[in-house]
Amino acid sequence: MIVLTGGAGFIGSCFLASLNASGRDDVLVVDSLGTGQKWKNIAGHSFLDIVSKEAFREMMADDDVDDVDAVIHMGACSSTTESDADYLYDNNYRYSVEVADLAFRKSARFIYASSAATYGNGSRGYADTTIDLEPLNMYGYSKHRFDLWIRSNGFDTQCVGLKFFNVFGPNEYHKGDMASMVRKAVDQIRSTGTVRLFRSEHPDYEDGGQKRDFVYIKDVCDVMMTLLERPDINGILNIGTGLARTWNDLIHATFTAMNLPVSIEYVDMPHGLARQYQNFTEADMSTVRRLLPDVRFRSLEDSVTDYVQEYLLNEHPYL
Numbered sequence: 001m002i003v004l005t006g007g008a009g010f011i012g013s014c015f016l017a018s019l020n021a022s023g024r025d026d027v028l029v030v031d032s033l034g035t036g037q038k039w040k041n042i043a044g045h046s047f048l049d050i051v052s053k054e055a056f057r058e059m060m061a062d063d064d065v066d067d068v069d070a071v072i073h074m075g076a077c078s079s080t081t082e083s084d085a086d087y088l089y090d091n092n093y094r095y096s097v098e099v100a101d102l103a104f105r106k107s108a109r110f111i112y113a114s115s116a117a118t119y120g121n122g123s124r125g126y127a128d129t130t131i132d133l134e135p136l137n138m139y140g141y142s143k144h145r146f147d148l149w150i151r152s153n154g155f156d157t158q159c160v161g162l163k164f165f166n167v168f169g170p171n172e173y174h175k176g177d178m179a180s181m182v183r184k185a186v187d188q189i190r191s192t193g194t195v196r197l198f199r200s201e202h203p204d205y206e207d208g209g210q211k212r213d214f215v216y217i218k219d220v221c222d223v224m225m226t227l228l229e230r231p232d233i234n235g236i237l238n239i240g241t242g243l244a245r246t247w248n249d250l251i252h253a254t255f256t257a258m259n260l261p262v263s264i265e266y267v268d269m270p271h272g273l274a275r276q277y278q279n280f281t282e283a284d285m286s287t288v289r290r291l292l293p294d295v296r297f298r299s300l301e302d303s304v305t306d307y308v309q310e311y312l313l314n315e316h317p318y319l
Contacts, residue, residue: 005075013041092142165240169217213240216303240283
């Protein structure tokens with residue numbers, strides 16, 4: 001059996017689709033569907049059952065999880081603007097420790113989600129071998145704290161942590177403000193014909209010229225499937241393309257995918273966000289390239305075109 005926490009969320013549900021495609025449907029999904037449309041992410045996929053995080057914590061405490069050969073831990077609060085530090089620490093750190101302990105006790109393959117938010121403003125680079133980091137927000141700190149726990153216990157030789165950069169693609173519609181800019185841009189273009197981007201707060205970057213390492217969910221899932229099948233590969237690894245692109249590039253690609261002329265309006269960045277804003281992120285992919293030399297990532301333009309035309313403009317935009 002595979003335990004997949006966050007299995008109804010963005011990355012989790014897409015990975016569930018990949019597991020099904022590989023012939024695995026013995027998956028225990030740990031997630032909460034709530035009252036929204038999140039259930040649609042898993043409606044077309046096969047799995048054993050879905051249980052809440054709270055129920056799963058009880059199952060782990062009672063040692064009531066048997067025959068586990070892999071634990072894929074994608075469940076976390078991913079909001080970079082969440083202000084409840086106690087909640088983030090419990091949800092993203094303590095809970096992760098409990099899930100990791102289960103995996104190691106069961107000698108199961110353990111793959112978990114870290115984040116590029118651990119790198120803070122990037123002043124110390126984006127190498128996944130760097131330990132001394134200063135995240136800009138509590139979300140990043142909670143993820144960094146768990147990475148440190150993994151490393152300090154020597155577990156980085158037994159599992160894989162994935163520092164996801166800016167992942168986008170189908171099944172993220174339920175994320176609201178935390179959805180990708182591609183998703184938001186298509187909505188804005190449909191309603192107003194114009195996309196709003198933040199003006200730059202830094203003299204080294206023009207308006208819309210701030211850069212991110214945008215990586216497509218389908219490429220992410222391909223890497224995750226490879227790592228699931230390769231228990232000999234371990235460590236805390238960056239998952240990005242290794243090539244930063246501007247917000248302007250992203251929006252131009254979105255308009256092109258919709259066959260529409262580009263129209264961008266630049267607006268002031270909220271003061272609170274400006275203090276913790278990352279003007280540049282780019283994954284150092286040297287570790288992944290060394291361990292997985294055959295891994296390839298789509299271009300930004302190809303990724304955006306696939307997402308927009310096959311999903312966002314489709315009547316059924318789910319993977």
